[in-house]
Amino acid sequence: MQLIDIGVNLTNASFTSDRQAVLQRAFDAGVTQLVLTGTDLACSEQSLQLCHELDESGQQLFCTAGFHPHHASDWGHESERQLSALLREPRVRAVGECGLDFNRDFSPRPQQERVLHAQLALAAQLQRPVFLHERDASERLLAILRDYRDHLPAAVVHCFTGDKQALYRYLDMDLHIGITGWICDERRGTHLHPLMRDIARGRLMLESDAPWLLPRTLRPKPKNGRNEPAFLPEVLREVALHRGESTDDLARHTSECARSFFGLPVLAGDETSDFVDTNQRPRG
Incomplete structure (x- = not known):
């Protein structure tokens, strides 16, 4: 069984001292590919750097690049x-x-x-999916996305x-x-x-969002309260339970998605x- 973690904040300071060990625990748990999340220019650049430093094979670590709405105020000319260039x-x-x-309104x-419009336009121009x-x-x-969706290959909430x-x-x-x-x-x-059960195969993916959102069903829990990609199988187990699927089947179709x-x-x-999927085919 192989899992893909589509969202891990490996640049977070809580991982500074043990990133390699965190990755090894993830690999040992069956989480064999990870997408590191970029939330501003500096974070995106660091995520890319970590991909090169921690995965010389170029097969297991990838990343996103963008501006989280919390950092929209940092967007400049x-x-x-x-x-x-990063993309x-x-x-x-x-x-x-x-x-x-619109919950915290940090920006x-x-x-x-405005920053979302700019990034969606860039994604459409470069034909990149959107996180x-x-x-x-x-x-x-949804109102903003309607103007771009037909020009985007894919987007995940x-x-x-x-x-x-x-x-x-x-x-x-047609979002993931x-x-x-x-x-x-x-x-x-x-x-x-x-x-x-309402999310069709080919539209569902799993993520840790580590170091946040430690699964509360996890036993035993880490003393430091930090979430890791190695705990993604706990999310897999819970989702499989409520979909009425085996963990192996869920791992297969979410990872291929x-x-x-x-x-x-x-x-x-x-x-x-x-597993055949056509999610990346442009819609317009």
């Missing part, structure tokens, strides 16, 4: 040019993390929207935590859905349980390579 790097596989966050909403963030902003995100209405609207727009350890949280994630979405190589010994 050179940002688009610098981001465009042409072979290890950079998607635009993002980008989107809207003004008009600026969040989206959304909190309390699904209607506005990362760390989906919304309700049934939001999920159906995303799926109606990323599920994290939020689904393992008995305090705030149980509303996701009945929605898991991620491989198709990000254009990742097939690893030796991978049994998912016979």
